[in-house]
Amino acid sequence: MKLQQLLSSVLLTGSVPVLMATPAIADVVQVTGVRLEETPQGLEVIVETAEGTAPQVFTTSYGETFIADLINTQLRLPDDQPFRQENPAEGIASVTVTQRNPNSIRVTVTGTTGLPRVEVMPSATGLLFSLTAETPTAQTPPETPDVPPDMEMEPEEEPDTPPQMPEPTDEIELVVTAEPDTGYRVPDATTATRTDTPLRDIPQSIQVVPEEVIEDQQVIRLNEALRNVSGVTLGNTRANDTETFTVRGFEDATILRDGIRQFSFGGTQETANLERVEVLKGPASIVYGSAEPGGLINVVTKKPLPQPFYEIEASVGSYGFIEPSIDISGPLTSDRSLLYRLNTLYRRSDGFRDFDQEFERFFIAPVVTWLISDRTELTVELEYLDNIQPYDRGLVAIGDEVADIPFDRIFHEPDDFVETEEFKTGYRLEHGLNNNWTLRNILWYSNTDLFLRTAELGSVNEARGVVSRSTREFDIYEEAYDIQTNLVGEFATGSVEHELLVGFDFRRSFQDLDLQQAFAPPLAPPPIRIFDPVYGFSLPDSEDIPQLFDGRSQLQQWGFYLQDLISLTDNFKVLLSGRYDIADQKATIRQTDFFDGSSPTQSDDAFSPRVGIVYQPIEQLSLYANFSRSFQPNDITFGGDLPEPERGTQYEIGAKAEFLDGRLSATLALYDLTKTNVSVSDPDNPGFSIALGEQQNQGIELDIVGKILPGWNIIASYSHIDAEVTEGFFGIPEGGKPPNVAENTASLWTTYQIQQGNLQGLGFGFGLFFVGERFGDFQNTFKFNDYLRTDAAIFYRRDNWSASVNFKNLFDIDYIESGIGRSQIKPGEPFTIIASVSVQF
Known part of the structure; x- marks a missing residue:
């Protein structure tokens, strides 16, 4: 199949990420513009880059929302603000483009009655998202033998007008690795190995209390966050001016701040600037030196x-x-x-x-x-x-x-x-x-x-x-x-x-x-x-x-x-x-x-x-x-x-x-x-x-x-x-x-x-x-x-x-x-x- 045909035939339901090869990782792609254009089928979101380069894309979905993360990119819009458009087309509630972290942009599309169907392809100016709103009468595409029901694709069609594309220098690879929105769940942590490692690959119990929980519970003291974690209880508070913790039954668990040990006589930890709290159960001396055997807490x-x-x-x-x-x-x-x-x-x-x-x-x-x-x-x-x-x-x-x-x-x-x-x-x-x-x-x-x-x-x-x-x-x-x-x-x-x-x-x-x-x-x-x-x-x-x-x-x-x-x-x-x-x-x-x-x-x-x-x-x-x-x-x-x-x-x-x-x-x-x-x-x-x-x-x-x-x-x-x-x-x-x-x-x-x-x-x-x-x-x-x-x-x-x-x-x-x-x-x-x-x- 031709590359152009392959791209135009991939119709995502929001659960199949797409990975598009880009230049070397050192070359950060600059996103300089975002445009919306209505089409007979729905809406096109055109993400313009400085040199027309199509960045890497990982997609996922939850509920009525489609998410695409553009890797190794930075948002450089003329007004220096994130892009947001409410109700841009029938069936589409909103489209946003924001900077997720220093080298990643997030594109979010929310439907009004269901998850929009999204087709992702390079364009002459960067990247094109073709959106088709889900309607109550829309029919589910037929299931193909090799694709799970929740990752169905439209039958391949030759478009009337092929999209304009620069001649690619690398192949485009499809990677089926679903990554749905997980709410309170955090898939990776750094505390156990000092590297950003998936929790499922760590042979030790480690729990993460994310920022969403801290906000939802209006956490003021660290103890209020840690009561969500098994085996962790408040220990000696001295004169109510500090917080120590008992982990797996051993008191005075070591408390770290971004991997740095905190003082034993320090005051209560401030929670206002916390992104998450990670609790590593069991001995952790291997990566952090002296520590209590019950575990340690890393804010x-x-x-x-x-x-x-x-x-x-x-x-x-x-x-x-x-x-x-x-x-x-x-x-x-x-x-x-x-x-x-x-x-x-x-x-x-x-x-x-x-x-x-x-x-x-x-x-x-x-x-x-x-x-x-x-x-x-x-x-x-x-x-x-x-x-x-x-x-x-x-x-x-x-x-x-x-x-x-x-x-x-x-x-x-x-x-x-x-x-x-x-x-x-x-x-x-x-x-x-x-x-x-x-x-x-x-x-x-x-x-x-x-x-x-x-x-x-x-x-x-x-x-x-x-x-x-x-x-x-x-x-x-x-x-x-x-x-x-x-x-x-x-x-x-x-x-x-x-x-x-x-x-x-x-x-x-x-x-x-x-x-x-x-x-x-x-x-x-x-x-x-x-x-x-x-x-x-x-x-x-x-x-x-x-x-x-x-x-x-x-x-x-x-x-x-x-x-x-x-x-x-x-x-x-x-x-x-x-x-x-x-x-x-x-x-x-x-x-x-x-x-x-x-x-x-x-x-x-x-x-x-x-x-x-x-x-x-x-x-x-x-x-x-x-x-x-x-x-x-x-x-x-x-x-x-x-x-x-x-x-x-x-x-x-x-x-x-x-x-x-x-x-x-x-x-x-x-x-x-x-x-x-x-x-x-x-x-x-x-x-x-x-x-x-x-x-x-x-x-x-x-x-x-x-x-x-x-x-x-x-x-x-x-x-x-x-x-x-x-x-x-x-x-x-x-x-x-x-x-x-x-x-x-x-x-x-x-x-x-x-x-x-x-x-x-x-x-x-x-x-x-x-x-x-x-x-x-x-x-x-x-x-x-x-x-x-x-x-x-x-x-x-x-x-x-x-x-x-x-x-x-x-x-x-x-x-x-x-x-x-x-x-x-x-x-x-x-x-x-x-x-x-x-x-x-």
Whole structure:
């Protein structure tokens, strides 16, 4: 068949992508114009390029919408705006052409009564989309033997007037790889391998919470996003000024920002500039160095866009909550080689607890990307955060349960506060050596300064019904330098394909702690009554408070890693990787009223392997298994010691499946995970560690995410964890349970948006979040009850604006979100409403 005949005979139904060969990948195609012309059959969309070159095209569809992604292209329209036309022809609701990312354009066509039929072909000026609107009386073309029913094609016809085309220099190849719209489902992630890898090819459980979920749930704190993921619960919140997470039953999961480790004393993660959150289950030391064996959390931030984008949002809610925010992006130069993005917000709230100190936060994050050449890209980032809020240890326990008191009652002084200031900056450089090999380099600097003054809570005297208190002033400064360099490449040895990652990273960090504390009157406040508290104690001046601890700890760590994702066949893959770490620690304890000066040091090295296999008996199913280990240096104890490093070992098997033509995916995982040299946070001395032991967790997890029907999204999870202390530590006997680890947790969040008619754009959301019974302390002396929290939402989205109202804890239940010890129990928020309006232009 002639090339021209082949092109004119391919009639897409929106489920068969077309790939058109183009010049070398380095030659970015410039789209300079978009025209619409009505035809007797419907409509033609003419995409004009600078040299009449037809770019690569991948197509897909959902509902009444056809989507085509033009690869290696940039939008250069005269008015410097995306193209949009409403109701351009009968049966066509809209046509849009927008810049999807720095080197990809998206063409979207939406029908009024059904999915338009689209024929794609080169034209004399670039690319031609011939649209035929679907009508209720339209007949389905006859089925051909070689084409599935959902990919039917029109019979071949010789057109009356052949389209004008330049003489092609390359063949045009048809690739049948359907890629439907998947709603909440994200098909690829970078956290598991440091490369953009399909989730179905990764022999490890990894879950992604996309930006759509973050927006639909009006997520303010990272915990609200992570409750959608199996096996992840909120851990120690210290004084409600930070968030740590328990993954697969192990606390203090490592938190990364775009692959860079965050501080242990940093404030709560800001969600305003998040594109998605990726959770890698199990040991991850192989690619990120020291890490907890339960898993790690990687927050992925928003990047600059080549097309102008402006969004203003305002939110108000219960307890005096207000939050204006801005997200703007676009090119800084006419050739779009310099791009920027800026996210900023201000937030304040009174909170539901009876403090005089309010919550107040300012956040700003500018990012600039320089497209130095077609193969080289440099991104420079900066983040600044200032947050002040009440210092709040929460509720207390009496007997075998939480004290029966109002959840808004406090035991600190009403004006106690904690303030955190964070600064982060650095660059990311990526250079394509050729079409197969890429070199990446990251240099990152960060610091955080935390300061607090409070009437600190101590032990609970149940007989007297009081909580002891002390005066505490704590100042901690952390600073870190990170360097990461790696080389990623693809090559083949015979019929075996390889994706190789080789690299090293270096981190130098230190903490400077100054702790002043008074335990007895008149410098310390008197005990406070649990059922009838009396406030009014004035904290003494700083110079009058005795210095309890003054020290500095340093960590210097090198890591060298090698990873090879081997495709032995199209459906059988092996992941082999190993990492060697060298860690040097030093603690300098200055002489105080309570400590003599000392300088303990420790040097450790470890090899962490990972072996995984993936077998795909059919395209929609991946079966996997893995073995991996983790390594993590321990923090300093209150006595000034440096315990031996923690080691984790995991065995895991699982299955990943796709349903509904790839719109819905599910992951089932079973694991056995052991951690030795366990060191846990000291509940009486924040910032320090205590004890050693061994813990073994076994469990099963199920995650489901995607789109059930057009407009109907879902994300759901279930986790069962059998956590057991196999070598006693800190008062937990062998066979005991670690605190704050529920045996069963589950979540469900679903939204539906009306797709057509007068109510098109109106949507509803509904969520259920269940956490089972948990022990509240290391000694297993009391428990937190299980709870089922219900959330709901109603929203309306039309054109460039949206409005939403979210109802959190709809039935106003009392529940405990997390806790560690009898005087550090975080109550969950009561019924809360947040309303938001945003405009894009």
